[in-house]
Amino acid sequence: MIETFQNLFLGFSIALQPGVLLYAVVGCVVGTLVGMMPGLGPLAGISLLLPITFGLNPTVAIVLLAGIYYGAMYGGSTTSILMRLPGEAASVMTCIDGYAMTKKGRGGAALAIAAIGSFVGGTLSLVALMLIAPPLADFALRFGPPEYTALLMLGLLVLAYMSGGSMAKTLAMATLGLLLGTVGIDTMTGFLRFQYGIIDLGDGLGVVPVVVGLFGISEILLTMGGASTATVRKPTLAEMLPTRTEMRESVGPIGRGSVLGFIIGIIPGSAHIVSSFASYAIERRVAKRPEEFGQGAVAGVAGPETANNSAACGAFVPMLALGVPSGPIPAVMLAALMVHGVSPGPLLIEQQPGLFWGFIASMYVGNVVLLILNLPLIGVFLWLLRIPFPYLYPLILVFCLLGVYAVNQSVVDVWIMVAVRGCRGHRDAESGAADLPPARLAPSHGVGDEQRRLGRPMRPFGPVRISFPRTGPLFLP
Amino acid sequence: MKRLASAMIGLALLLPATIAAQEYPTRPITMVVPFPPGGVADQTARPTASAMEKLLRQPVVVSNRPGAAGAVGISVAANARPDGYTILMALSSISVIPEADKLFGRQPAYQLNQLTPIALITADPTILVVPADSPWKTLADFVADAKKRPGEISYSSSGVYSTLHLAMEMFASAADIKLKHVPFNGAGPALTSLLGGHVQALASGPGVVVPHIEAGKLRPLANWGAARVAALPDVPTFQELGYKDVEFYIWAGLFAPAQTPAPLIGKLRDITRAAVNDAEFLGTLKNMQTPRAYLDAPEFQKFLDKDAARLAEAVKRIGKVE
Incomplete structure (x- = not known):
């Protein structure tokens, strides 16, 4: 334990060097801006900016990338809350109650709670990462395709439970989402499903175009059509700060979200999308007034946002402890290290203590930077809402198109986004703030897509029986 | 005055044509990488591009076009205008994708003969x-x-x-x-x-x-290589162990659209030959523990033919997976 703190001290001595600190701050700022762009989430952000780091030294490069990553995670919540424009599947949950809060004039409070929740979740899971990474990483690797499938199924069950409304609608939307997730190459056979000769569909329908199409584009078109009430909101100082009740209501969700997010986050894959809707479902389950969910419940923002950021940090556990690319984002980070001649592997912590502890310390620093960056900026963000719609919405539409195109430089992605928007009826925005269909379609598509990628390889393992005591790596026979 | 002006206009009109042939490149070159940033292709493409940039005195822009295991980016390059301003950094899989398409009776994303090799850059045995x-x-x-x-x-x-x-x-x-x-x-x-x-x-x-x-x-x-790997000197090759035909590399090589004019291909070959001796390029490769395996176009073509035949046979032998 003492050794850990000595190491952490070493880490801080590196992370607080002016040169390194500067890059951490730059990373956070750039990441926040990237995250605010609709369509550009953390993965797209660090992939696009990865080449910039090739000229830097490895510690600075990884600190910068971590800053961008964290910043994008924070930034993503801003547009979700204020404009119902999620940048990725994980922010869909934040949209539901966050946007409802904005409509009630509590947008500033929602932003503040999201920032605080992200800070707490990120910091707590860092502590866990630092103290128990190696044993946890070994455990995380035991999650094979069958276990992963089980987790995704859990995610689907939770989804059905998410908020009130008709069960028939929910199941129909979840099924449609899963069907959309089957588009693309079948991992087991190499067969291209529902591809219609369009090469770009070989990888399936991207999660980003689907989410931006269902939420962002729809929101803009509905507003333009006059279906929503387009009033310019003038935030006051009181609106920016959470009330005491709101703070008290978010303590529990933040605590639960931190733990839940970290546990789901360490599992290899992109399971963090499950973390945000599992958190949402749990909060609704334990809430005293579950009927508030979908109408601007504070817990509906605090829980998922915290879980999301906590999971983001948990994803680094297998990467740092074992040098395993445990998900798309750690894979990009590892690639960055390899370019710098640091061979990521189980010996990373021993061979490169400066890098490892510098990275850990800079994530602490990054969390603090983002908190001080985001709280005062809430005013600025809210000011965006004062821009008259005739100017603001076309601008957002352009950003949506640009953002979705930029991820893969693919026009097909832009068409997917536009086509998916058509799946959504014109009237459903009026059917209540919970907005059932898109809020269920998008995550279930994400789950279906993940299953196609990482769950399908369970087939060669044969029939799965849950067995105790376990005989396989986790509970596989 | 008038005559001078018209002469200048005439000259201005003539210039681009002559420059295009002699002073290629006059604008940035795009290097398509059919995989996301951070992968093997990307890690090879970036140092190669920056070494070429120094010699060409024009930017070489790496453009990641991921999708469908590389098929998207490769078909973008295969169908690009053959003017020397689009080149491709592809991996061994380039010859596999058309074979798999054939196996399923699909419209092929591209044909191998739509591209012409410039140089092999790296080849890592598995x-x-x-x-x-x-x-x-x-x-x-x-x-x-x-x-x-x-x-x-x-x-x-x-x-x-x-x-x-x-x-x-x-x-x-x-x-x-x-x-x-x-x-x-x-x-x-x-x-x-x-x-x-x-x-x-x-x-x-x-x-x-x-x-x-x-x-x-x-x-x-x-x-899988023909020789032992420097980092693993004690690990025998399959060939040493008696498996004569078992040879395989994850390689990365540069291609251009097949119709690119020969002089431009010649220039690209010259530049690549010089670029792979660039100190910074070699330093990056050393960091990645990937040895350089440079082959110029004719030898690369031979290597490619042999490799493609071997991989095509493997695909046929596997057949459709049920």
Whole structure:
């Protein structure tokens, strides 16, 4: 334990060097801006900016990338809350109650709670990462395709439970989402499903175009059509700060979200999308007034946002402890290290203590930077809402198109986004703030897509029986 | 005055044509990478592009066009205007995708003859690794055990007909053994599943497996290359062990659209030859523990023909996976 703190001290001595600190701050700022762009989430952000780091030294490069990553995670919540424009599947949950809060004039409070929740979740899971990474990483690797499938199924069950409304609608939307997730190459056979000769569909329908199409584009078109009430909101100082009740209501969700997010986050894959809707479902389950969910419940923002950021940090556990690319984002980070001649592997912590502890310390620093960056900026963000719609919405539409195109430089992605928007009826925005269909379609598509990628390889393992005591790596026979 | 003006206009109109032939390039060149940033292709493309930039005095812009295991980006380059301003950094899989399309009777995303090779840049042999706690100490142990229980020993790969899959099948067919294939979506999950104990073997590049070998988690059994790898001097090659035709590399090479004029291809070849001797380029390669394997267009073409034939045969032998 003492050794850990000595190491952490070493880490801080590196992370607080002016040169390194500067890059951490730059990373956070750039990441926040990237995250605010609709369509550009953390993965797209660090992939696009990865080449910039090739000229830097490895510690600075990884600190910068971590800053961008964290910043994008924070930034993503801003547009979700204020404009119902999620940048990725994980922010869909934040949209539901966050946007409802904005409509009630509590947008500033929602932003503040999201920032605080992200800070707490990120910091707590860092502590866990630092103290128990190696044993946890070994455990995380035991999650094979069958276990992963089980987790995704859990995610689907939770989804059905998410908020009130008709069960028939929910199941129909979840099924449609899963069907959309089957588009693309079948991992087991190499067969291209529902591809219609369009090469770009070989990888399936991207999660980003689907989410931006269902939420962002729809929101803009509905507003333009006059279906929503387009009033310019003038935030006051009181609106920016959470009330005491709101703070008290978010303590529990933040605590639960931190733990839940970290546990789901360490599992290899992109399971963090499950973390945000599992958190949402749990909060609704334990809430005293579950009927508030979908109408601007504070817990509906605090829980998922915290879980999301906590999971983001948990994803680094297998990467740092074992040098395993445990998900798309750690894979990009590892690639960055390899370019710098640091061979990521189980010996990373021993061979490169400066890098490892510098990275850990800079994530602490990054969390603090983002908190001080985001709280005062809430005013600025809210000011965006004062821009008259005739100017603001076309601008957002352009950003949506640009953002979705930029991820893969693919026009097909832009068409997917536009086509998916058509799946959504014109009237459903009026059917209540919970907005059932898109809020269920998008995550279930994400789950279906993940299953196609990482769950399908369970087939060669044969029939799965849950067995105790376990005989396989986790509970596989 | 008038005459001077018209002469100047005439000259101005003539200039671009002559410059285009002699002073190529006059504008930035795009290097298409059909994989996301951070992958093998991207890691090779960026140092190559920056070394070429210095020599060409024009930017060489790396453009990542990922999708469908590389098919999207490759077909973008294959159908690009053959004016020397679009080049492609592709991997071994370039010859596999049309074969798989043929197998399924699909409209091919591109044909190999739509591209002409410029130079081979790197070629890493794959290494056969098993968990350090597995009973197989040598390749002979592994083969003997696999013969005893066909289809029971499993291995992971980065996908059906992926390079890692084909390498393994090439070996399995030469050794006359049957292994169970567990395909994943990418080399990362394939490694994770081996380390997590879900599968028992994996073929992957030295850059990926060496750190885990050094950490005592994995044990190398054999190497697909023609020569031993510097980082693993004790690991024999398949050829040393008597598997004469088992040879495989994850290579990265530069291509241009097939109709690109010969003088421009010549210039690109010259520039690439010089670029691979650039000190900074070599430094980056050394950092990545990837040796340079430069081959100029004619030799690269020969290498490619042989490699493509070997991989096509492997794809046919695997056939459709039910």
